[in-house]
Amino acid sequence: xxxxxxxxxxxxxxxxxxxxxxxxxxxxxxxxxxxxxxxxxxxxxxxxxxxxxxxxxxxxxxxxxxxxxxxxxxxxxxxxxxxxxxxxxxxxxxxxxxxxxxxxxxxxxxxxxxxxxxxxxxxxxxxxxxxxxxxxxxxxxxxxxxxxxxxxxxxxxxxxxxxxxxxxxxxxxxxxxxxxxxxxxxxxxxxxxxxxxxxxxxxxxxxxxxxxxxxxxxxxxxxxxxxxxxxxxxxxxxxxxxxxxxxxxxxxxxxxxxxxxxxxxxxxxxxxxxxxxxxx
Amino acid sequence: xxxxxxxxxxxxxxxxxxxxxxxxxxxxxxxxxxxxxxxxxxxxxxxxxxxxxxxxxxxxxxxxxxxxxxxxxxxxxxxxxxxxxxxxxxxxxxxxxxxxxxxxxxxxxxxxxxxxxxxxxxxxxxxxxxxxxxxxxxxxxxxxxxxxxxxxxxxxxxxxxxxxxxxxxxxxxxxxxxxxxxxx
Numbered sequence: 001x002x003x004x005x006x007x008x009x010x011x012x013x014x015x016x017x018x019x020x021x022x023x024x025x026x027x028x029x030x031x032x033x034x035x036x037x038x039x040x041x042x043x044x045x046x047x048x049x050x051x052x053x054x055x056x057x058x059x060x061x062x063x064x065x066x067x068x069x070x071x072x073x074x075x076x077x078x079x080x081x082x083x084x085x086x087x088x089x090x091x092x093x094x095x096x097x098x099x100x101x102x103x104x105x106x107x108x109x110x111x112x113x114x115x116x117x118x119x120x121x122x123x124x125x126x127x128x129x130x131x132x133x134x135x136x137x138x139x140x141x142x143x144x145x146x147x148x149x150x151x152x153x154x155x156x157x158x159x160x161x162x163x164x165x166x167x168x169x170x171x172x173x174x175x176x177x178x179x180x181x182x183x184x185x186x187x188x189x190x191x192x193x194x195x196x197x198x199x200x201x202x203x204x205x206x207x208x209x210x211x212x213x214x215x216x217x218x219x220x221x222x223x224x225x226x227x228x229x230x231x232x233x234x235x236x237x238x239x240x241x242x243x244x245x246x247x248x249x250x251x252x253x254x255x256x257x258x259x260x261x262x263x264x265x266x267x268x269x270x271x272x273x274x275x276x277x278x279x280x
Numbered sequence: 281x282x283x284x285x286x287x288x289x290x291x292x293x294x295x296x297x298x299x300x301x302x303x304x305x306x307x308x309x310x311x312x313x314x315x316x317x318x319x320x321x322x323x324x325x326x327x328x329x330x331x332x333x334x335x336x337x338x339x340x341x342x343x344x345x346x347x348x349x350x351x352x353x354x355x356x357x358x359x360x361x362x363x364x365x366x367x368x369x370x371x372x373x374x375x376x377x378x379x380x381x382x383x384x385x386x387x388x389x390x391x392x393x394x395x396x397x398x399x400x401x402x403x404x405x406x407x408x409x410x411x412x413x414x415x416x417x418x419x420x421x422x423x424x425x426x427x428x429x430x431x432x433x434x435x436x437x438x439x440x441x442x443x444x445x446x447x448x449x450x451x452x453x454x455x456x457x458x459x460x461x462x463x464x
Contacts, residue, residue: 050411107346
């Protein structure tokens with residue numbers, strides 16, 4: 001059985017937390033560059049160019065691209081033939097966040113209690129989802145998820161008679177209501193199906209896919225493309241200042257659901273779509 | 281749309297020259313404050329206490345910066361979502377607050393209050409904190425130190441870029457600009 005030490009996980013998590021906040025992925029940069037060519041608003045083009053400049057400054061100066069360095073969200077795939085030694089996986093991830101956020105001069109954005117609201121002072125606890133999979137590998141995917149876009153996200157328990165049209169309308173309404181608040185151009189994550197809590201997780205999980213990549217199922221890929229076109233006709237544009245680039249991408253994931261249900265969740269991500277992963 | 285270079289704090293009557301959609305470069309000193317500092321300021325006013333800073337003709341930037349690296353003035357420092365401050369804003373405008381910098385929609389009550397008080401709401405580019413931090417030349421902690429990133433800081437800015445969203449006439453740039461590009 002493969003063994004991975006607690007210290008290894010702490011070190012790798014600390015590293016990817018910093019890299020996520022300093023180095024915007026090439027997928028997002030490519031999407032900015034493509035959008036500059038197609039954007040119909042001059043102000044919108046200028047904003048997109050400033051976002052490219054911002055990403056370059058962040059990488060060069062090792063400074064976070066956005067001051068909201070987010071909730072640290074992890075999707076972990078733990079092979080059932082892999083053994084963690086020296087401590088628990090949860091503790092190792094939180095220790096990595098603590099050390100990465102301190103060493104990297106990242107902002108502490110977590111309060112200990114939703115009512116009393118005292119800052120925990122180290123950006124923990126993180127949100128950790130662990131999936132047990134076959135094999136002996138440990139894959140850790142990390143997202144620094146900002147509060148502004150998360151606040152504009154929404155879930156609705158539609159019913160079968162609402163159909164696909166109801167789903168499309170809910171996606172458009174969520175993006176419309178978010179407007180500039182969620183920092184467009186957005187990456188829109190959509191979950192359809194499952195139940196109340198798994199639908200939200202589907203939407204979150206979809207955001208971990210690279211920007212520009214289409215779903216492997218042709219019908220879902222076609223729906224993603226249709227919704228990108230529709231969202232970009234809303235006119236919101238970069239930063240809500242008007243234009244044709246409201247979303248850089250839309251990701252959709254589906255799951256089986258109850259005969260009475262059609263849950264849909266829309267998890268918005270700002271243009272600073274920060275994801276890093278490591279495989280051990 | 282006009283372009284302006286403006287000194288802050290505001291000089292008498294300058295806000296009347298600013299219109300929704302104008303590009304503005306701000307130079308001078310402003311204060312930072314976000315959710316927790318706003319809540320505390322309004323609680324102090326309700327208790328009849330004085331604010332830690334005189335807001336007359338001042339500008340508040342809605343930001344919670346990242347910690348400054350050794351040798352840096354400030355960390356990443358872009359705007360946060362302004363609507364969370366809406367509940368407190370009309371009260372602060374009564375205290376003489378003249379400018380606000382953030383991102384995103386304001387409530388109708390705030391838009392009306394901006395017009396009544398001859399104030400102005402600016403948007404800076406959300407998620408461009410690395411770029412905007414280069415326009416900040418100094419930072420000094422002023423009050424509410426216990427709030428950490430949410431404390432009130434006095435910052436000196438130079439040619440800080442922003443767009444006028446809501447002006448003294450009740451104009452709303454988000455509404456106007458998006459209408460031009462809406463295709464559905």
